[in-house]
Amino acid sequence: MNFDLTEEQAMIQQTARQFAEGVLAPKAAELDQTADPEILKSHLSQLAELGFMGLNIDAEYGGTQAGTVAFSLAITELARACASTAVSVSVSNMVAEVIQAIGSEQQKQQYLPRLCSGEYYGGSFCLTETEAGSDPAAMKTRAVRDGDSWVLNGSKVWISTAAIAGVYVVWAVTDPDAPKGKGISCFLVPANSPGIEVGKPEQKMGQKGSGTHEVVFKDCRVPLDALMGEENQGFKIAVVELAGGRIGIASLALGVAGAALDYARDYVKERKQFGKALAEFQGLQWMLAEHYTEMEAARLLTLQAAALKEAGLPFAQQASMAKLMATEKGNRACYAALQLLGANGYMKDYPLERFARDIRVTSIYEGTSEIQKVIIARHLFSN
Incomplete structure (x- = not known):
């Protein structure tokens, strides 16, 4: 290979x-x-x-x-x-x-x-709702035909960069009588369309520089050709695209955790206690060795998922495995790196507290770690 x-x-x-x-x-x-x-x-x-x-x-x-x-x-x-x-x-x-x-x-x-x-x-990905997060098929936002238009009503939450995006991909129910998940369609909605209200930025723990907003659609009228793909077939589109998005989040977690570990490694080579550099203590050496090994395994899983997607092969299970591994082990790595700096790690003068805050959400958005386990198990028992 x-x-x-x-x-x-x-x-x-x-x-x-x-x-x-x-x-x-x-x-x-x-x-x-x-x-x-x-x-x-x-x-x-x-x-x-x-x-x-x-x-x-x-x-x-x-x-x-x-x-x-x-x-x-x-x-x-x-x-x-x-x-x-x-x-x-x-x-x-x-x-x-x-x-x-x-x-x-x-x-x-x-x-x-x-x-x-x-x-x-x-662009922004408008899928999640207050009562439709891990279960997006439960969404309530509606799109109704009216002459030569679709009229959207509802709200989406936790929408990244909604305030600066030029276009939204929006999922809405177009057949409320269809079985759950079967009557959902996908629309392309310009951000400047009348009837759209973008809420104030959420006050987040981390990744504060990327605004996260509620997006409300109030009689938002878009032309019939705003429909993307087939009518009532939008949910399976969301499932496929979320799998691809998980490769992005796994990759992001790799970057944050890698930066945290490198910073901690360099710090312990310089910081001295008990008359010698912290890097000379075997316990700290083993701590770093463990976390670097875990993140290397996560990196290989992530690149495997990416390579499968690029080759046009099934990749959903591998994407969930990559996200689960990279984000969970990445969280552990960031907290260990912060610990290695001691009190300094807790201070804003050093980047470790930001790394720890930024990586926390990676095991939540684009499907929580628990949802990734459900997806992986579903694949394991599908044969």
Whole structure:
């Protein structure tokens, strides 16, 4: 089995690393503290110029056409410096992939170049509702035909970058009499459409620089051709795209945890107690050895899932395994790294407390760890 990256994949990884170190890292703490959308928009605009807002989108629509493995590598490198920027890039790429996968040619021509070029700062994925999180098929948002339009009513919650997105992919019930999950359709809704209200940013524990909002649709009227894919067949689209999104979140967790472990490793080489560097104590050596090993296993799982998706092979089980491993072990790694800094780890003067806050949500969004176990078990017992 060949683990070498292609020349293009290595170039994208290196470009992402240089951008993360040179642009994201100097602003990461400020973005976390202020949640200034102008900083995030600047980051996203620059990343669009570099081709990172359409990594798996065909070149004819302005994408980089680099594939899922390159996408995973890029998100990991960006997340090492700024998880808020990385998650915004991941979500917008996911929105673009949905449009490419099921959108009409007109929809692709209308929206993909705007997402890839940075004309839109990003796109938002409007699926979750207050009572439809881990069970999205229970959504209540409705879309009703009215003449030559669809009229949307309902609300979506925990929507990433909703305040700066140019377009929303929105799921809504179009056949309330259909069996659960069977009467849901998918729509492309420009963010400036009348009847849309974006709530104030949620006050989150981490990833504060990426705004998370409620999006309310009140008699939001869109044309009939806003429907994406087949009517009443939208839920299976969401299931497939969530699986791809889990590769992005696993990659993000790898980046945050890797940065935390590297910082702690360098710290214990310099910090002295009892007359010698902390790195000379076997207990601390073993702690780092364990966590680096776990994250390497998570990295291989994540790249396996990415490679399967890129090859057009079934990947949902592997994506759930990768997300479960990377996020759970990543949380452990960040807390261990913080512990290695002692009291300094708890201080905002050091990045460990931000890493610990930023990584916590990775085991919650895009499907909790518990949901990933359900998915994995379902695959195990499906034969």
